[in-house]
Amino acid sequence: MELGYSIIKERDHFVYQKGEKKIKIPSNLTIKEFPILSINEAVTEYFGIVFEQPIYIGEDHEVKIYVKLPLDIGIYVSDGSNYKLIDVIEIYAKKYALYGTIGEGVIYRYWKTNAFLEQPIVSGNEAITLIEIINKAGSIGSVSRIIFDAKFFSLYTKEGKFYGERIRVTRLQRGLALVRLMNKPTIEGTEIIPTTVSKGIGGQFEMRFGT
């Protein structure tokens, strides 16, 4: 796949060029590509998975589903152990939506997808993620979307396929659910994408305007 960028070696540095964008990089750093669940940080840091159909779940029941996530290509500079994102090659067009009220809500990147009971077949630019939905609300409820902080979300790889971090959604009350990133890959035996190693405490989002 043609990614539309070039790296030119000059005397003591590299030049990364994509269209009119040019970035000088010292020769002691390397330029690497990694998959990324990208968001436009100027707009939001939240990612939202919106199901084509809402998932109904009985009282005290648990449902496990798989979803596909869109992966763009992140261009990073690295000194061997640290990575800095310098550009994103967009494979998927981004759309955004409001969750909650105008005064207290959050903006999230909107991604509509089907929910699968088994691992779906994915392309090279998609990741599979397992979502566990637990209903502790004391009544039958439905989940039509889940929102999480994308900067804490890790990606993994195994045999050329990409996998996301497990996500647990606990429906606590009517209109209130807790979304937790479990810090565990969707399947065992994977290797973490080094640029997505979570460096902070977080990965928990309270959905208080309904699911």
Added chain:
Amino acid sequence: MISFALPDIWNYVIQYQGVVEAVIAIVLSVIIAKYLTVLTRRRLHEKVPSHIISNINKLIYYIIILIGIAVAIRLLNIPGVTLTELLVAGGFTAIVIGLAAQQTLSNFFAGILLMTERPFKIGDYINYNNNVGMVIDIGLLSTKVQSWEGYYIRIPNSQLFNSPLINYSNSLVRLVRVQFVIPYEYDLNKVTEALIKELEAQWYVLVEPTPRVFITQFVENGILMEARAWTTGKTWFDLFSNMPRIIEETLKKLGIPYSYPKRIITEDKTLNK
């Protein structure tokens, strides 16, 4: 043999001990003030906005210098001037200055309240009394705004604090509305569908709340319609500046002309007979 009669510097030091101590006190206060401002800037660098740090530093600096001056006056040991008299004189001066500089003090306290309440921050677009522009500095006495046309506006803090003010940058999401007229003979559903599709295709238009197009009124030259779309506070200008063009291009694609006001004048030829 040549001998030099060196001045006995220590006699001078002893004679002018008070002056020397006062100078040392002022120099020390300047050094301490400088050190504390550097320390404050480093400690607060990532936690507090830079304009607030800058104002905190000004306060720290002048308070330390004032203490230095007070200590220096005390050390000068001027006959007849005691600390109590200094305090009384200082208090009296403060009252006089307070009365003379009422407006300045009011701006000063408004500045502190603006920094704590934070109705806007540097980089925000505000509208105060039809002065629209970007906030470039929030000082202790006044706030500086750069207008869209590029000129600078200095607004006293007390005015900003006591008057209604619109902050365009503080909104999470914003609605943009554009009205347009289409002639009566055209299909409204086609227009609505095509416009919603075009608006949804723009990355900065939010999927939820969904864009809407509807009739607002029947006017003499056609049907007055309104298109509404939501965007984030940060992408508001993209939508605001592009939405009229999107509407115009969509109507053109559908072959719908601009609806001019029409007058049909008929001549009654029988009247001339």
